[in-house]
Amino acid sequence: MRNPLIIMIITFFPIIFLSFTHKNKTIQTSKAADVxxxxxxxxxxxxxxxxxxxxxxxxxxxxxxxxxxxxxxxxxxxxxxxxxxxxxxxxxxxxxxxxxxxxxxxxxxxxxxxxxxxxxxxxxxxxxxxxxx
Amino acid sequence: MIKNLSILLFICLIILQFFGPSLPEVSNINPNDLIDNNPEIPEDIKTTLQVSCYDCHSNETKYPWYSSIAPVSFLVVRDINHARDELNFSNWEDMSKLDKASALDDISDVIIDNEMPMAIYTAMHRGTSLSNNQKESLVLWAEEFSDHMFD
Known part of the structure; x- marks a missing residue:
């Protein structure tokens, strides 16, 4: 019963992580847009x-x-x-x-x-x- | 005792009357006025500015009868001088673009923060307090008007 939970966390973690880095990227581009x-x-x-x-x-x-x-x-x-x-x-x-x-x-x-x-x-x-x- | 005290107070007020500062000057012809020089300002914004701001932030002050009576006169003189010093719409076109941008940003800030119009002013002048709609359009206008200067 524990294993599915761990698998779920392992799968979701990168997604959550990626969504954050993606957010940071958009902020950076909007900053860079105004040279x-x-x-x-x-x-x-x-x-x-x-x-x-x-x-x-x-x-x-x-x-x-x-x-x-x-x-x-x-x-x-x-x-x-x-x-x-x-x-x-x-x-x-x-x-x-x-x-x-x-x-x-x-x-x-x-x-x-x-x-x-x-x-x-x-x-x-x-x-x-x-x-x- | 109380009678004597009130007579003393009355005499003090009469004396105070003679030492009061004179009310800031009023002029209705101002070649550098914001509204006169910017016909593109929407009518509702013009009205809001004139009704709720211009009494203190322009040379077009309309003094109520009691404003020259001490000790009220002291407050009125102090507040209006301070207000015109901070921002005087009658001198708008005299200001640099940078100062205009800062003034417009200040307008947004004091409206959002409910600092202006001052509570004591709206309590004494009926119809000068701003509705939420008025606040919102004033803030939006200030931002647009400022942006427009740097197009």
Whole structure:
């Protein structure tokens, strides 16, 4: 009686596994489809360290996630993405993010001036490339 | 005792009246206005914007009679200045495309989050709160209008 169960698991496991990898592939193609949207490694590192903790798909802070979700940025419609990118630039320039309260608890998440400058100019450059005038 | 206190309070309010800040200026002719410059905006969106947003987020504020009476005036002045600072539809065409995109995205965010119109505003101004249908069309419009700028 046990054997059929094991066989069933063995047969289904690859199917389940494949369906996941297939999903990942489609996400990657949709990212790759927009060749203009690039996050260089150094910028990704800055984002991972100081922003991504709250601004991601699984964030516990619904508000942070709603205002900006880095997992969705690449698949957003252009207008919305430009708006978000421009806001990233603005809040960094104004020193509004990461929030001071948050930094008191997690000082290692703070942005150095240099990294802030890098992130802000990346965001504004990404946003500006969509303007065709 | 209570009588004396209420007289004192009344006198304080009268004095306050003279120190109140003046109400932000109103202008009904705004060459850079969003609605005037974008005739393609659907009628229902125009109406929603004018009824529920323009009182604070434009130069076309319609002040109710009590707005110049202290201490209400202090709140009104503070809120309207802050609102126009955040987004003033009367200055729309003066904004860069990037700032327009961010403003349109903000519109979606504050509507979805029920932050706007402010509860105190809709409580004092009948007919300004948004129905779910209105919210949905406003959010959709903001996204489309933004996308359209980068076609």
């Amino acid at each position: 203009n949207y690039i996050i260089p490694n150094d910028i990704q590192e800055i984002i991972n360290n100081s922003c991504y903790g709250c601004h991601n798909n699984d964030s516990k802070s619904i508000k942070s996630k709603m205002k900006l979700n880095f997992d969705k940025l690449s698949t957003m419609k252009i207008g919305k993405r430009v708006g978000k990118l421009n806001k990233i630039h603005d809040v960094i320039e104004e020193n509004e993010m990461p929030p001071k309260k948050f930094l008191k608890k997690y000082p290692d998440k703070s942005l150095s001036d240099e990294d802030g400058e890098k992130l802000a100019s990346w965001a504004i450059n990404m946003a500006s490339q969509y303007i065709n005038e």
